[in-house]
Amino acid sequence: MNRDQALALDAADPLAPLRAHFHLPEGLIYLDGNSLGVMPKHAPARVARAVEQEWGEGLIRSWNDAGWIDQPRRLGDRIAPWIGARPGEVLVADSTSVNLYKVLHAAMQLQQGQRLRIVSERSNFPTDNYVAQSVARAHGGELVLVDAPEEIPALLDERCAVLMLTHVNYRSGRMHDMPLLTRWAQQAGCLAVWDLAHSAGAVPVDLLGSAADFAVGCGYKYLNGGPGAPAFVWVHPRHHGQAFQPLSGWLGHAKPFAFTPDYQPAAGIQQYQCGTPPILGLAALDAALDVFDAATKLGGMAAVRAKSVQLCEAFIETVLQRVPEAAIESPRVAAQRGSQVSLSLPEGIDAYAVMQALIHRGVIGDFRDGTPPLLRFGFTPLYTRFAEVVDAVEHLRAVLNTGQWREPPFAARGAVT
Amino acid sequence: MNRDQALALDAADPLAPLRAHFHLPEGLIYLDGNSLGVMPKHAPARVARAVEQEWGEGLIRSWNDAGWIDQPRRLGDRIAPWIGARPGEVLVADSTSVNLYKVLHAAMQLQQGQRLRIVSERSNFPTDNYVAQSVARAHGGELVLVDAPEEIPALLDERCAVLMLTHVNYRSGRMHDMPLLTRWAQQAGCLAVWDLAHSAGAVPVDLLGSAADFAVGCGYKYLNGGPGAPAFVWVHPRHHGQAFQPLSGWLGHAKPFAFTPDYQPAAGIQQYQCGTPPILGLAALDAALDVFDAATKLGGMAAVRAKSVQLCEAFIETVLQRVPEAAIESPRVAAQRGSQVSLSLPEGIDAYAVMQALIHRGVIGDFRDGTPPLLRFGFTPLYTRFAEVVDAVEHLRAVLNTGQWREPPFAARGAVT
Numbered sequence: 001m002n003r004d005q006a007l008a009l010d011a012a013d014p015l016a017p018l019r020a021h022f023h024l025p026e027g028l029i030y031l032d033g034n035s036l037g038v039m040p041k042h043a044p045a046r047v048a049r050a051v052e053q054e055w056g057e058g059l060i061r062s063w064n065d066a067g068w069i070d071q072p073r074r075l076g077d078r079i080a081p082w083i084g085a086r087p088g089e090v091l092v093a094d095s096t097s098v099n100l101y102k103v104l105h106a107a108m109q110l111q112q113g114q115r116l117r118i119v120s121e122r123s124n125f126p127t128d129n130y131v132a133q134s135v136a137r138a139h140g141g142e143l144v145l146v147d148a149p150e151e152i153p154a155l156l157d158e159r160c161a162v163l164m165l166t167h168v169n170y171r172s173g174r175m176h177d178m179p180l181l182t183r184w185a186q187q188a189g190c191l192a193v194w195d196l197a198h199s200a201g202a203v204p205v206d207l208l209g210s211a212a213d214f215a216v217g218c219g220y221k222y223l224n225g226g227p228g229a230p231a232f233v234w235v236h237p238r239h240h241g242q243a244f245q246p247l248s249g250w251l252g253h254a255k256p257f258a259f260t261p262d263y264q265p266a267a268g269i270q271q272y273q274c275g276t277p278p279i280l281g282l283a284a285l286d287a288a289l290d291v292f293d294a295a296t297k298l299g300g301m302a303a304v305r306a307k308s309v310q311l312c313e314a315f316i317e318t319v320l321q322r323v324p325e326a327a328i329e330s331p332r333v334a335a336q337r338g339s340q341v342s343l344s345l346p347e348g349i350d351a352y353a354v355m356q357a358l359i360h361r362g363v364i365g366d367f368r369d370g371t372p373p374l375l376r377f378g379f380t381p382l383y384t385r386f387a388e389v390v391d392a393v394e395h396l397r398a399v400l401n402t403g404q405w406r407e408p409p410f411a412a413r414g415a416v417t
Numbered sequence: 418m419n420r421d422q423a424l425a426l427d428a429a430d431p432l433a434p435l436r437a438h439f440h441l442p443e444g445l446i447y448l449d450g451n452s453l454g455v456m457p458k459h460a461p462a463r464v465a466r467a468v469e470q471e472w473g474e475g476l477i478r479s480w481n482d483a484g485w486i487d488q489p490r491r492l493g494d495r496i497a498p499w500i501g502a503r504p505g506e507v508l509v510a511d512s513t514s515v516n517l518y519k520v521l522h523a524a525m526q527l528q529q530g531q532r533l534r535i536v537s538e539r540s541n542f543p544t545d546n547y548v549a550q551s552v553a554r555a556h557g558g559e560l561v562l563v564d565a566p567e568e569i570p571a572l573l574d575e576r577c578a579v580l581m582l583t584h585v586n587y588r589s590g591r592m593h594d595m596p597l598l599t600r601w602a603q604q605a606g607c608l609a610v611w612d613l614a615h616s617a618g619a620v621p622v623d624l625l626g627s628a629a630d631f632a633v634g635c636g637y638k639y640l641n642g643g644p645g646a647p648a649f650v651w652v653h654p655r656h657h658g659q660a661f662q663p664l665s666g667w668l669g670h671a672k673p674f675a676f677t678p679d680y681q682p683a684a685g686i687q688q689y690q691c692g693t694p695p696i697l698g699l700a701a702l703d704a705a706l707d708v709f710d711a712a713t714k715l716g717g718m719a720a721v722r723a724k725s726v727q728l729c730e731a732f733i734e735t736v737l738q739r740v741p742e743a744a745i746e747s748p749r750v751a752a753q754r755g756s757q758v759s760l761s762l763p764e765g766i767d768a769y770a771v772m773q774a775l776i777h778r779g780v781i782g783d784f785r786d787g788t789p790p791l792l793r794f795g796f797t798p799l800y801t802r803f804a805e806v807v808d809a810v811e812h813l814r815a816v817l818n819t820g821q822w823r824e825p826p827f828a829a830r831g832a833v834t
Contacts, residue, residue, distance in 0.1 A: 025474050036476055039468065043468060050644075051464050056460075059449070097666030130667060227697070230695070250543050259786065260543065276645045278647070280644070280698050
């Protein structure tokens with residue numbers, strides 16, 4: 001794909017108006033929205049209102065007057081349609097890791113000690129496996145990891161309590177078939193827990209249609225909720241009031257302001273709240289969800305997904321043409337891929353240094369170490385343009401052609417990527 | 418105490434310059450800083466920088482360039498001197514409830530199943546007891562609650578794993594003798610876990626001097642960190658690397674960016690981090706801690722405590738003079754009291770309605786239901802003036818004299834207080 005073709009796609013893009021909602025830093029091609037989404041232009045004003053008006057002027061009165069107390073459920077209701085859930089089923093709270101801990105414990109408790117294994121993938125995002133290890137051990141069980149998805153069915157037996165999967169893999173971008181794997185798990189008596197960190201807001205998710213059991217997800221990636229934004233948790237209504245999570249803080253209590261000595265879990269998703277909600281983080285996420293309202297009017301998830309697939313394919317096609325020495329490490333079939341494409345480079349080319357050189361040129365993707373080391377490019381349909389995709393590949397070509405990556409400081413590894 | 422005497426105390430107050438650091442809403446006497454602290458004037462700019470510059474412009478690069486990744490420990494180091502801890506011992510993360518869950522599990526695990534009881538007070542803030550119930554049950558144990566502090570020693574026996582106390586009681590303001598109770602607990606082989614929610618930033622706390630085992634505390638009360646500010650957690654260095662907490666998210670891992678499949682806890686307090694830190698909330702708390710730096714230069718905790726005691730005594734003295742029908746429900750001895758005073762009213766006077774009428778008059782305190790129902794007044798030495806204390810009591814006198822509390826809407830109970 002050449003630049004003119006990309007510009008033609010941008011001109012025809014029904015979601016193109018959404019880009020105006022975001023602050024894209026001058027001179028930057030940002031392909032890392034799957035790590036931290038771009039700031040919506042009105043987020044500063046929304047956060048400033050929470051700080052200056054709601055906190056500064058309203059003070060404690062804002063728990064009622066500004067609706068702070070309802071924000072975790074209200075924002076959950078706003079996320080719900082983007083993950084195939086209904087109002088009252090989603091709560092915004094804590095971090096993805098903490099929420100995963102809650103739902104894994106709830107799921108293990110539903111299995112009543114009859115099944116002790118959590119099954120997942122070795123390639124899962126580490127925090128998921130770390131948390132699952134902890135929960136499995138707390139129930140006297142174990143975390144069992146597969147090296148390839150094909151090994152999953154054989155592990156769905158009477159020992160397996162929970163199949164815990166991340167819908168879209170953070171390294172490869174490979175997307176699981178949620179309805180199919182959920183069905184397989186449940187047919188074997190297992191519960192299905194899904195991490196939507198790299199899915200929510202970017203790819204179609206149908207939790208209710210899949211009859212999944214539990215899900216968690218991230219507020220600061222494709223949802224653009226800001227750095228360390230609160231995460232979300234979803235529980236299938238059939239488990240409301242049946243499954244219990246152990247982080248039994250006061251705001252998950254049936255009557256939090258009655259201050260009774262015994263914990264009585266709230267009905268419904270509210271039980272998954274623990275402590276006091278992080279109001280400033282919620283305000284930024286609230287602003288970010290406004291853009292999704294605008295996206296609904298421009299075709300909703302169907303339009304988002306269509307553009308996401310187009311962006312990924314434009315990238316793959318251009319890489320194949322212009323950087324043939326790179327290997328595409330993400331699935332080539334769109335149905336098996338999230339909204340990202342990862343590349344590896346031949347031995348002898350330091351992928352870390354290449355990404356540093358790209359960043360120096362204003363093309364921000366991610367480096368992910370491992371086997372093989374990866375250049376990861378995330379495509380956020382709400383603000384990414386096709387012209388940027390083509391330009392990013394040209395920069396990659398230039399970094400490799402000029403050997404820029406061999407120069408200091410790119411060739412020295414930093415602390416955090 | 419009359420208004421002239423109060424004004425004289427204000428004129429002589431060495432901490433008086435600190436008030437200029439805060440935004441006090443026009444016409445408001447705010448005596449609820451133990452529920453949500455007042456906004457520091459420079460908090461909006463600090464949060465705006467985090468939003469517009471660090472997120473908006475820096476995007477993912479800010480994890481390094483703006484030091485986001487170090488914020489939980491850096492802010493912990495800033496809180497440390499106010500609670501008698503050293504740098505490297507305090508982490509800012511999650512909510513108080515979630516942090517309490519971590520340290521209670523760590524403490525129970527240190528007891529290796531030899532002791533199964535957590536001992537606390539029925540009058541503790543509910544979230545503490547709810548979380549303790551959950552943790553005790555997870556270890557096959559139980560939460561045992563006393564009705565009066567005098568019953569505690571008898572329960573410190575070979576069955577008691579953990580003595581969990583809130584240093585300053587949220588209802589009565591009664592302050593425990595931390596060194597003494599910690600010593601008693603440890604002499605009996607128990608571990609001492611302290612909740613500093615109503616202490617940090619308002620009363621002297623000496624965790625190391627008390628040789629306490631674990632502590633947690635709140636960022637949005639006397640520390641003025643903003644609504645739902647992240648909380649803090651402290652672990653005595655002797656337990657670093659010895660005690661383990663189960664919320665094993667990636668940022669508590671020894672090498673979070675190595676993405677290894679097995680969880681290896683980080684050394685030191687870092688292990689108590691779980692998920693990605695809430696950057697916007699941390700920014701507001703960071704701004705709030707600047708005021709504590711200024712307080713250090715004006716006499717530090719000794720000056721803060723001296724003024725806190727004076728404020729409480731001015732309030733008590735004025736209530737005794739002007740509202741003799743009210744009962745002082747907080748300890749009269751300053752050494753046994755935090756930075757608040759709670760009142761009860763004779764039967765027949767609806768304390769809830771009285772507080773609503775006070776709020777309508779611009780005097781914000783808290784109503785806390787229970788036996789007896791309480792009017793709670795918190796005094797934040799960083800911004801509260803003696804004149805406000807006297808004026809607040811005059812408003813209370815006026816509400817009772819005029820019978821204003823009997824009028825609608827004050828006499829109808831709302832949802833949240």
